[in-house]
Amino acid sequence: MSETLRVAVIGAGRWAQRAHIPGWQRDPRVDVVALADTDPDVLAQAGRDFQVARLVTDYRELLDDPDIDVIDVATANHAHFDISAAALDAGKHVLCEKPVHHDYRQTRALSERAQAKGLKTKLGFTFRYAPAVQYAKSLIDAGFVGEPYIFNGYEQNSQWIDPGTPMRQVDPDADPSVITTSSIEGYGAPIIDMMHWFSGGELRSVVGTMRNFVPERMIRATGQMQRLNIDDGDMWIGEFDNGVLASIQSSYVTVGNFPGIEARIYGSEGAIIVRLVEEFGVCQTIRTATKDEVEFVEREIPQEFFPTGGHSREDWDFLFYSNLCADFATEILSGGPANQGDFGQGALVQETINAFERSFRTRAWVDLPLNAPAADGAVAA
Template sequence: MDKVRVAVVGAGRWAQRAHLPGWSRDPRVEVVALVDSDRQVLGEAARLFGVRRTAGDYREVLDDPSIDVVDVVTANTAHFEVSAAAIEAGKHVLCEKPVHRDYRETKALADAARAKGLLTKLGFTFRYAPAVRYAKSLVDAGFIGTPYVFNGFEQNSQWIDPATPMRQVDPDADPEVIATSSIEGYGAPIIDIMHWWAGARLTSVVGTMRNFLPERVVRATGRSQRLNIDDGDMWICEFDTDIIASIQSSYVTVGNLPGIEARLYGSEGALIVRLVEEAGRCQTIRTATKDDPEFVEREIPAEFFPPGGSSTEDWDSLFYANLCADFTTEILAGGGTNQGDFAQGALVQETINAFEASFRRRAWVDFPLGGAA
């Protein structure tokens, strides 16, 4: 294989801001088909990105042997269905998170793909930020030493105004029971980074969720109603080494998008990565050592950027270009390397499920949820 041929299922806003620009940036990739049930959105995206073949149903592209990858950018409720069908059809799959709200279903798909020799990847966009990749290289090189403490923040004020329309999570949900929202929709990327950087096995979690704005405008109706969701939460995590971690996610903490900050402190040094649009840049990394504890900003080496990339461009297309390039390299290499895959997605979703269980029980919850790892 010398070229990867991709069918993108879902042609809406995120496909046009991240996925399609990411694939289009790589000369080793050709987007050969675009699928969406909304014919107007489909036509606009096809014209914008020069995709000739379009379809209204994803099943129309699964039997095409020339398609190597199915990229799932649909509504969350269709992620599992489309991914499962694509794997069954023998396609590599990139899927936006979550694959499924039950980690066991995501793990089942990971196992199915592995049994067929297929690669999978989750839309953990921030894992592929040049600053995050550079930080991981420093951790691997021993800059941190023995890791002690991880702090992760996924926060912004995107929905601090209750008049800002929001998609209703579940129309049939019990309004008296708070539902996971921020921790699942926005917390997953920082949980992914926590696991990746910690390099240890999670053993127990505890935390809480809060709903600060009871009524919000629902996007589908344009009317304000009770949405009992977690728009703020906080968690503590223990691992099988001495490292401990905290995670916070929120829709109502004032700050710029995308609002990721990851901190790692160790025996030799510390680092702070901010993925926040500030002063015309979308990312920064600062480091300190035990001998020189004042944090200083580091320049991110060019090797961690996609060709022509810089910290002054839009974060979504920049980070996703790295994600798409990484998946393309893994597929073309034909080996066993597959970072950020469905198995990692299952681990992140199981962590979220454990967080929710801790809140419901008002107690520490052992991890993994299914028993011994």
């Protein structure tokens, strides 16, 4: 591999244009050499805006190209697994938006396939790479909180509090009488990732519930209101093997701004609150307290946790994804074993979501790891 990482982005829509493509292009070690999208108009516009010359409507044309090192999967969720599997089989490192698959076992299988081939993977856990979160983790590792006791995690914003805001219909054949996962999987995954990362132990048992607060919503494809029995709010409790108690709250009908993440960890020596909410021009803050000085005070985030020239008044998606892309580039180009937020971590987060769903269905505590058999491709619930 050369000293320049050559990346092809599959899926050139809104999120790719706000985060993936500019995040990669911010790094001087990276060259975005190709874009793929099934919509030729979207593809052409992205190519013009980001000055990428190679544009294809079939991503398979890119897999056998020896000049491409990384496939970045930024498509709709249903295509994540197949494209990631094909890219790994073609010998490419893979960045994929979450989830790779709704069944954690399928994601774990891809993680094992990548490791067997000596390839690196990474999930789109955007908020893990926020400078404030990276700084918080460094404080935890340095012993600032002491023995961790409690983790509280929130992912909440008001994106769909208005039923007239168009939403993509996840499954047109879904039984409207059965609530299906939505917020906890699409929005809860990043804070679940942080819960595991900050808590420092193995999750052993969970219990919780889901709710559908806004029954009828506007469907983007039809422009009509329709009954969607989806999880738009949920709350969970988890027990870790090191004694940590954790809670998770996820919703996109809670009043507040993007991205709506807040992580709190309390321990024997101190506490940390990280808030990733774009308010008054600032996209992140970190506050700390100790057992001797219990009033929380805001800390300045050291520049080492930002990309070159970065600051907290940038758009959060561009800032955080720049760090994600730079971290993946460093992991690949260094050739070392480091690979944070990989498909293995993605499988753990998905297993937690599958356990949450099972708890809701059974109205009972659910133990991890999950081992119950299920049909191929089915959610273990």
